[in-house]
Structures are given as structure tokens and as C-alpha cells.
Amino acid sequence: MVATQLAGHVDMDEGKxxxxxxxxxxxxxxxxxxxxxxxxxxxxxMIWAAGGDAGDGLVTNYDHSKKPSITGYGEQLPYLRQVLEAHFDLEHLNFARLAVIEDSVTFPHRDLLELKDVPADSRNSHRVHIPLVTNDDCFFTEDNIVYRMRPGEVWFFDASKIHGAASLTREPRTHLILDFTDAGRDGLARFPVDPAGSVPKDRIVSREPVSESEREALLGLAGVINMDNFRDIAGIVIKTHYRKDGGDDFVWSTLEEIALRSGNEVVREKIGHLHEFFVIDRSA
Structure with a gap:
């Protein structure tokens, strides 16, 4: 898995x-x-998947012994298929999917944890993001960096690191996400790759620090959190991360402190379970 970085640009016909x-x-x-x-x-x-089967979208539910190919959905998108064929080595392409998010944030998480039992030669090893439709209220995060991807950019994406995504708008954000088996970075692309080596500075979002009063206000949510609203409160904490800099591990440490202060053992166990599942071990 190569480091998250801007790798290049693919010229696409916006109308098509x-x-x-x-x-x-x-x-x-x-x-x-x-x-x-x-x-x-x-x-x-899914527009490209094992056996050409669109399936249910959960990567662990596909037969990884079958050769990946275009799905019925992909057959109906000839221009995007042309983009894939022209710019990437499809021999090593495992999955390709359209991913849409709006008015939502993800828990900070690591991917690939659930693929330990998949044979190495058919396991997702390299991820590529190509934004098709996005806007300035859509973000990614990794290592306490918040950044934006622009339409047509090709990003190598280290999904094994703790990361997250946000769409703080009702406008749908659509990305083309590609997962490749391990062919090495240089074996994936058929276009001039000019990797930045990291997230370019002009893509990083400048955020003011979370003030002590803001931090205490968030921790004060301990007085109302319960199993009916814990996901809403988690959303508030996560959204704060995209607008303000709370330091390393801000989201999980804040949620765990809220749960601890609440005195609600069920909520505390739930937050602990989610942290385990999203960051440490997904086998259960």
C-alpha cells in the first residue's frame, strides 16, 4: 500500500x-x-468485480477465486469503462465502484482489516480515488490532516491507515474507487504518473485549534448521550474535526471521554466496540 498522495490527472469529458x-x-x-x-x-x-457480479457491495461477500471483470452495471457505462481501459492496467483491477455520499461523515477507520483470509494474490492491496463530482464542503482526513480532492484527479490512497471522509452538504459527492491487487504502484497506471509523495499543501484545509470552551462543550454532551442519540453525537464530534483542529486522535479520544463521563455503561461499551471494529480488529 503506497502512501496517500496526488498521483496525476485524467482528462475526462464532463458532459459524458x-x-x-x-x-x-x-x-x-x-x-x-x-x-x-x-x-x-x-x-x-460495483461496475467491476469478481466474476463480473455486482453483488451486494460488501467486498468480503465476493468469490475472490473468480477473475474480476465488468459487471452488468459497468456495461451500461461505456465512457467510464473507456476511462478505465485507457488509463489503468485492468489485469490487476479487483473492484471498481461508484461511491456516493452526501450530508454525512464516516467514523475514522482502517480498511482491509476484514480481508486477512483472502489469498494475497487476489486481495485488495492498492486503492485509487478519482473524484467525478465533488465540492468544497467534501473532505478526507488522515493523520489529523484534512484535505480535498478535485474532479479528475487520481489519488493513490492508503486505506490501511486511519482515515475518514465527510460531505458537509446535501449535494451528492461521487467518486470512482478502484481497488487493485498487488502489482506495485508502477504497474497500475497507463497514464503519466507524477506522484506528489504526500498530500499537496494546496489541498490541505487550514483549521483553527479547538478552543478549551469548545472542547468542554463537546464533552458536556456526556449529560445527554444515550443509545438513541450516540450516533448523532458522534456525528457532531466528527464534523468538528473537519472544521477545527483538536489534535491527534481527536474523534475517538473525545467520544471515549464523553462515554466515560456519561456513566452509561452501555454507551461506553458501544463506543469501545466501534473503536475496536473500525480501527483494530474486524474479524468479529
């Missing part, structure tokens, strides 16, 4: 992309990973 996303709007989008979000759903639709 828009037309095909209108076609895709009639597809069935899976919400298999919506447990990862607070707010609206995180939806995805």
Missing part, C-alpha cells in the same frame, strides 16, 4: 460523465457500509 451518472442513478446502490457513517448513507455500486 454527467450523462453516465444520470444512467447510474437508476442502478441499485448498496448501503452495505452505512454502519461506518453518521448522517446520510454511504452508497456504492
Amino acid at each position: 460523465v454527467r450523462d453516465e451518472l444520470q444512467v447510474a442513478a437508476n442502478f441499485h446502490f448498496s448501503e452495505a457500509y452505512s454502519d461506518y457513517v453518521c448522517g446520510g448513507p454511504w452508497k456504492s455500486c
Whole structure:
């Protein structure tokens, strides 16, 4: 897995992309990973997958022994298929999906934890993000850095590190997400790759520090948190991270402190379980 970085740019016809996303709007989008979000759903639709089967969107539910190929949905998107064929080595492409998020944030998490039992030669090892539709209220985060991706950019993305995504608007954000088997970074692309080595400074969002009064106000949510609203409160904490700098591990440390102060053992156990599941071990 290579470091998260801007790798290059793919010229795409905006009109053709828009037309095909209108076609895709009639597809069935899976919400298999919506447990990862607070707010609206995180939806995805496979256009390339094991056996050419669109499946249910949950990568562990595919037969990884079958050769990946275009799905029925992908067949209906000839321009996006052309983009894939022209710019990437499809021999090593495992999955390609359209991913849509709006008015929602994800819990900070690590991916690939659930793929330990998948054979190494068919396991997702490298991820690429290509924003198709986005706006200035859509963000990613990694290592307490908040940054934006722009349409048409190609990003190598280290999904094994703790990361998250946010759409702080009702405008849908759509990315093309590609997962490759381990071919090495240089074996993935068929276009001029000019990796930045990291997130470029002009993509990083400048945030003021969380003030002590703001931090205490968040911790004061301990007085109202319960199993009916813990996800809403988690969303407030996560959204704060995208607008203010609370330091390393701000989201999980704040949620754990809120749960501890609440005195609600059920909530404390729930937050602890989510932290374990999203960051440490997903086998259970």
C-alpha cells in the first residue's frame, strides 16, 4: 500500500460523465457500509468485480477465486469503462465502484482489516480515488490532516491507515474507487504518473485549534448521550474535526471521554466496540 498522495490527472469529458451518472442513478446502490457513517448513507455500486457480479457491495461477500471483470452495471457505462481501459492496467483491477455520499461523515477507520483470509494474490492491496463530482464542503482526513480532492484527479490512497471522509452538504459527492491487487504502484497506471509523495499543501484545509470552551462543550454532551442519540453525537464530534483542529486522535479520544463521563455503561461499551471494529480488529 503506497502512501496517500496526488498521483496525476485524467482528462475526462464532463458532459459524458454527467450523462453516465444520470444512467447510474437508476442502478441499485448498496448501503452495505452505512454502519461506518453518521448522517446520510454511504452508497456504492460495483461496475467491476469478481466474476463480473455486482453483488451486494460488501467486498468480503465476493468469490475472490473468480477473475474480476465488468459487471452488468459497468456495461451500461461505456465512457467510464473507456476511462478505465485507457488509463489503468485492468489485469490487476479487483473492484471498481461508484461511491456516493452526501450530508454525512464516516467514523475514522482502517480498511482491509476484514480481508486477512483472502489469498494475497487476489486481495485488495492498492486503492485509487478519482473524484467525478465533488465540492468544497467534501473532505478526507488522515493523520489529523484534512484535505480535498478535485474532479479528475487520481489519488493513490492508503486505506490501511486511519482515515475518514465527510460531505458537509446535501449535494451528492461521487467518486470512482478502484481497488487493485498487488502489482506495485508502477504497474497500475497507463497514464503519466507524477506522484506528489504526500498530500499537496494546496489541498490541505487550514483549521483553527479547538478552543478549551469548545472542547468542554463537546464533552458536556456526556449529560445527554444515550443509545438513541450516540450516533448523532458522534456525528457532531466528527464534523468538528473537519472544521477545527483538536489534535491527534481527536474523534475517538473525545467520544471515549464523553462515554466515560456519561456513566452509561452501555454507551461506553458501544463506543469501545466501534473503536475496536473500525480501527483494530474486524474479524468479529
